[in-house]
Amino acid sequence: MTFSTAEHEAMRRALTLAATPAVPLGPNPRVGCVLLHDDGTTIAEGYHRGAGSPHAEVDALAAAGEWARGATAVVTLEPCNHTGRTGPCSQALIAAGVRRVVYAQADASPVARGGAEGLTRAGVDSEGGLCEQEARAINRAWTFAVDHRRPFVTWKFATTLDGRSAAADGTSRWVSGLAARRDTHRLRALCDVMLVGTNTIAVDDPLLTVRDDHDQPLPYQPMRVVMGERDLERARRVFGDAAETLHLRTRDPHAVLADLFVRGRQHVFLEGGPTLAGAFVQAGLVDEVVAYVAPMLLGSGRGAVGDLGITTIAEALRFTITDVALLGSGDSDPTVRLTMTPSKES
Structure with missing residues (x-):
């Protein structure tokens, strides 16, 4: 796995966003997302604010608008491949023209996993494992519940x-x-x-x-x-x-x-x-x-x-x-x- 210095810094910021204290607990994990230009500067950022609200990736994409095309999305959890109260984040990233996705923790949820595979099939470069343990710690209970x-x-x-x-x-x-x-x-x-x-x-x-x-x-x-x-x-x-x-x-x-x-x-x-x-x-x-x-x-x-x-x-x-x-x-x-x-x- 090869990650740039800018991607490391963006992931640390995304982890901070995911751990925002004001976010209420609920059935969904805490997730943060940062969108980067090719030069490593930040385009936009977002985080999930609770069940029923836009997921972190969609929150960041909405803030970025057209600037999201060609960007790198750095996110603390593998983008979901599930339609629930909101649509699948993997499809939202593809539709926005994101070039690359870097995520920390793979999504083991049987209803939401598969986002990285869908990104790859659509031609989006996708790589996981950056700061995985830190991401798992933020969602300790959610990760445990999904695994067990x-x-x-x-x-x-x-x-x-x-x-x-x-x-x-x-x-x-x-x-x-x-x-x-x-x-x-x-x-x-x-x-x-x-x-x-x-x-x-x-x-x-x-x-x-x-x-x-x-x-x-x-x-x-x-x-x-x-x-x-x-x-x-x-x-x-x-x-x-x-x-x-x-x-x-x-x-x-x-x-x-x-x-x-x-x-x-x-x-x-x-x-x-x-x-x-x-x-x-x-x-x-x-x-x-x-x-x-x-x-x-x-x-x-x-x-x-x-x-x-x-x-x-x-x-x-x-x-x-x-x-x-x-x-x-x-x-x-x-x-x-x-x-x-x-x-x-x-």
Whole structure:
């Protein structure tokens, strides 16, 4: 693969555009596009602003107008070959007279892939793989969902030093400090599903929304999903109109993820109690763990996860720490956030 210096620089800019914070999460990936003259200068740029809006390539082409003819399109994802709410980007590039297309990540989606092949058949020079890992990182959950045909699962929990998520009398507010709770809302906003079990709704009655530092709801709210066979009172706060709510009457984690994948959901934030967490862990369906560890001891009380059937240390499930952060060091409730992924040998 041979890419020019201008194409490298344009791809870095396209990655920045793809990661624009204002873009809402949704079923589509984040994509950026930059159009270049033959001399390497930028003609126009664009990015995808969410489901139903023009894709990044079309956004850039609209800004370029006739200047797009003979240009090089540098895009973070292989142009799609799919007609949905919008037309195929590969055909839009061909119609605009683009001479060359450089993309980072191949599109593995069964409904959208094949754009590069279509470009080549039309005589457009097409080459992929430039900054591929960076592009995959921006669309981590989307890429995982496409590759594995299920949503990525992040399990979040708060615990004391001795592994308790609640005291013996059931009280759990607040195991973690204010900074940790704000950080949890930041992570919630990166997902499109918040998942709990029926017991959490019946006992804790959480609102399960994403809120800012002033406890105000954000414009975008992930879907609230409750799994379990138990009937729940409709007066529970999760059934209010603050966000969309779905009750899946099953205890099978595989069935839940399959249902959510069909609904176009890609990242599940698992916030249920120890029974639900244990079910997902035992099923091998936890892809990331975020643990908030508070510097306190309870001695007894509810554990963070239920029985996993492990009877000896040799059978322990092990995790690789990918990030450690101290939150709220200046207040009275500091918390350590550990981010982990399952170890391959587990």
